[in-house]
Amino acid sequence: MLSVLLRNRLVLLGLVIVFVVVFVAIFAPLIAPYDYAAINPKEVLMPPSLKHPFGTDHLGRDVLSRVIWGARVSVEVGVVSVGISVLVGTLLGAVAGYFGGWIDEIIMRFVDIMLCFPTFFLILAVISVLEPSIVNIMVVIGLTSWMGVARLVRAEVLSLREREFVLSAKISGLSHWKVIAKHIIPNSMGPVLVAATLGVGSAVLVESALSFLGIGVQPPTPSWGSILASGKDTIQIAWWLSFFPGCAILITVLGCNLLGEGLRDVLDPRLRGSEK
Numbered sequence: 486m487l488s489v490l491l492r493n494r495l496v497l498l499g500l501v502i503v504f505v506v507v508f509v510a511i512f513a514p515l516i517a518p519y520d521y522a523a524i525n526p527k528e529v530l531m532p533p534s535l536k537h538p539f540g541t542d543h544l545g546r547d548v549l550s551r552v553i554w555g556a557r558v559s560v561e562v563g564v565v566s567v568g569i570s571v572l573v574g575t576l577l578g579a580v581a582g583y584f585g586g587w588i589d590e591i592i593m594r595f596v597d598i599m600l601c602f603p604t605f606f607l608i609l610a611v612i613s614v615l616e617p618s619i620v621n622i623m624v625v626i627g628l629t630s631w632m633g634v635a636r637l638v639r640a641e642v643l644s645l646r647e648r649e650f651v652l653s654a655k656i657s658g659l660s661h662w663k664v665i666a667k668h669i670i671p672n673s674m675g676p677v678l679v680a681a682t683l684g685v686g687s688a689v690l691v692e693s694a695l696s697f698l699g700i701g702v703q704p705p706t707p708s709w710g711s712i713l714a715s716g717k718d719t720i721q722i723a724w725w726l727s728f729f730p731g732c733a734i735l736i737t738v739l740g741c742n743l744l745g746e747g748l749r750d751v752l753d754p755r756l757r758g759s760e761k
Contacts, residue, residue: 496747502740509553510560517550522705530723540725542715548725551707552733558708559737562623562692563685569627571681574634579665579673581635582642593639596632604629608691609700617700626688634680641673679749686741693734709734 509516525545533540539548581592607629615621645651646669654664695701696710704711709730716726 493747493750495743496750499740499743499745499747502736503744506556506737506740507560510557513553513557517547517553519547519550521546521550521554521707523547530719532723533725539729540723542712542726543719543723548712548729551712552709552729555707555709555712555730555733556737558619558702558706559689559692559734562619562626563688563741565623566626566630566688566692567681567684569624570631570684571634571677572631573628574631575638575670575673575677577631578635578638579642579670582639583646583661583665583669589639592635596635599629599632605691605694608695609698612695612700617703619702619706622692622695622701626691630684630687634677634684637676637680638670638673641676642669645669645672676749679745682741682745682748686738686745689734689737689741 523546525541528537528541528545530543531537531541531545537547537549539552542548542551577592577596581589608625611625611629612621615625651664651668654668659667692701693708693710693713696708697714698710699714701710702708712730713727716723716730720727
């Protein structure tokens with residue numbers, strides 16, 4: 486699988502981008518040249534230079550350091566929120582597809598109801614009620630983005646539940662829940678892995694949008710969205726405040742999408758067959 490991925494240059498680019506972003510997020514305290522919260526009134530809105538490669542903001546804080554620390558917020562929100570959505574979606578999709586009947590009807594009708602609400606506006610409504618914090622953002626994004634995963638898993642389970650290895654497991658006396666845990670879910674993870682990779686990019690965008698609107702990660706914790714928001718009023722005289730965090734968001738989402746598309750090509754045998 487890895488060799489197939491590495492033969493695709495775009496996938497390799499996505500893998501490198503994701504690795505670099507995760508590396509920067511993990512080692513932000515060691516990589517950042519300055520304290521992200523250090524205020525310096527003598528260096529307000531300085532353009533990019535050798536001392537401050539990404540310039541400074543309206544409080545004299547180093548933008549490069551804030552962008553580096555913002556990567557930690559984005560990676561944390563992306564991974565945790567997608568983990569929540571994958572967990573909820575996988576469980577509900579597996580139960581719906583395996584048992585079928587009225588259980589399937591109830592779960593899928595609930596999925597349809599959730600899909601009727603625009604996801605971002607649903608997140609806005611919930612976040613506006615709760616206290617803005619990174620924990621609340623992760624939980625809300627995860628609990629409002631599991632529907633696609635549930636549909637994917639259900640479709641996979643509908644085909645898996647009639648396979649010989651599943652029937653053999655049932656005949657051997659395993660309970661329904663053990664069959665689901667040991668045989669159904671592990672064999673339906675291919676599409677889920679692709680959806681999770683793409684979902685990280687979407688979660689980064691949502692978190693950045695919430696922080697830009699002022700209801701996401703709260704100061705002084707830096708977020709790419711909040712850095713963008715601080716630069717919107719001074720964009721004509723301090724373009725770097727919008728340019729560099731915007732590039733960080735763009736590159737991160739691009740890397741997740743390229744990696745997700747590559748995983749889809751590798752894990753879908755029909756696509757591999759068409760390429761031959």
